[in-house]
Amino acid sequence: MMIVVMGAAGNVGRPLVDALVAAGETVTAVGRRPIDGLPEGVVSRAADLADPQTLRPVLDGADALFLLVAGDDAHGILDAAKAGGVRRVVLLSTQGAGTRPESYRHAGAFEEAVTGSELAWTVLRPGGFDSNAYAWAPGVRAQRTVAAPFGDVGLPSIDPADIADVAAVALCGEGHAGRVYELTGPALTTPRQRAEAIGVALGEPVRFVEQSRDEARAQMLRFMPEPVVEGTLAILGEPTDAEQRISPDVERVLGCAPRSFADWLGRHVDAFR
Numbered sequence: 065m066m067i068v069v070m071g072a073a074g075n076v077g078r079p080l081v082d083a084l085v086a087a088g089e090t091v092t093a094v095g096r097r098p099i100d101g102l103p104e105g106v107v108s109r110a111a112d113l114a115d116p117q118t119l120r121p122v123l124d125g126a127d128a129l130f131l132l133v134a135g136d137d138a139h140g141i142l143d144a145a146k147a148g149g150v151r152r153v154v155l156l157s158t159q160g161a162g163t164r165p166e167s168y169r170h171a172g173a174f175e176e177a178v179t180g181s182e183l184a185w186t187v188l189r190p191g192g193f194d195s196n197a198y199a200w201a202p203g204v205r206a207q208r209t210v211a212a213p214f215g216d217v218g219l220p221s222i223d224p225a226d227i228a229d230v231a232a233v234a235l236c237g238e239g240h241a242g243r244v245y246e247l248t249g250p251a252l253t254t255p256r257q258r259a260e261a262i263g264v265a266l267g268e269p270v271r272f273v274e275q276s277r278d279e280a281r282a283q284m285l286r287f288m289p290e291p292v293v294e295g296t297l298a299i300l301g302e303p304t305d306a307e308q309r310i311s312p313d314v315e316r317v318l319g320c321a322p323r324s325f326a327d328w329l330g331r332h333v334d335a336f337r
């Protein structure tokens with residue numbers, strides 16, 4: 065099977081490419097720029113989801129597509145996929161599309177386009193990623209300090225490698241068409257606990273400084289649209305029961321429990337040294 069992976073340099077895309085190659089699939093890895101360090105045999109191509117025309121040559125001859133939410137023209141993207149011969153699509157959406165549709169309309173529009181298409185589709189709705197802790201890496205490296213809001217609110221953050229493994233199974237296996245999977249990690253952890261875990265992994269204490277909601281909001285507005293910032297702050301500060309629930313879906317699909325934050329950290333601790 066020929067599988068096109070969008071966002072192949074990203075937190076989910078990279079381990080997904082590795083998992084598909086390990087499963088013996090032919091993979092085209094797509095980013096807006098050429099991607100370094102790919103496994104042997106993987107072709108890297110440049111295309112922009114914001115300009116579906118650029119996808120046409122990349123999708124030509126593909127059987128399956130791993131898609132993420134970017135650009136505004138989900139229908140144009142799916143038309144390009146169908147024209148190229150794609151029969152199966154796995155969409156990386158977000159938990160917020162289900163729990164806070166007003167804030168996550170962009171993801172909701174992609175979900176509607178995908179689930180309304182004639183393609184065999186699977187939608188992945190992960191909660192917050194363990195890799196969001198990369199945002200703390202500069203402060204940890206420079207001052208052994210983590211600054212974050214809502215220090216004592218626990219959420220079941222997920223290792224992007226588990227999202228990638230679920231995506232690989234949905235792209236290659238049978239029985240996943242028409243399914244929406246909620247993806248979480250195995251346990252609630254708070255920002256304070258995650259900061260402490262970084263200290264343990266480094267062998268040096270890491271100080272936790274609680275940001276106010278306004279401080280966090282101002283920081284997040286630099287790289288996220290306003291409705292997504294509001295939705296994210298609401299999840300981080302006042303999560304609903306659904307947002308704190310530990311989903312069984314990773315284990316159902318993979319047959320093993322999701323990886324812990326400590327596991328993710330063990331594989332990425334060098335980013336914090």
Ligand SMILES: NC(=O)c1ccc[n+]([C@@H]2O[C@H](COP(=O)([O-])OP(=O)(O)OC[C@H]3O[C@@H](n4cnc5c(N)ncnc54)[C@H](OP(=O)(O)O)[C@@H]3O)[C@@H](O)[C@H]2O)c1
Pocket residue numbers: 070071072073074075076077095096097111112113114132133134135156157158159190191192193195196
């Ligand atoms: N982080 C979370 O907590 C979280 C939670 C739920 C859902 N999600 C979703 O998961 C996805 C990955 O999130 P992340 O935070 O882990 O970010 P990330 O690793 O930085 O991945 C984003 C990827 O998206 C690609 N991309 C962005 N705009 C694109 C475009 N116009 N055309 C083609 N590719 C484009 C980027 O590719 P380039 O190499 O071209 O830059 C990058 O590889 C996002 O779509 C996000 O909505 C994230």
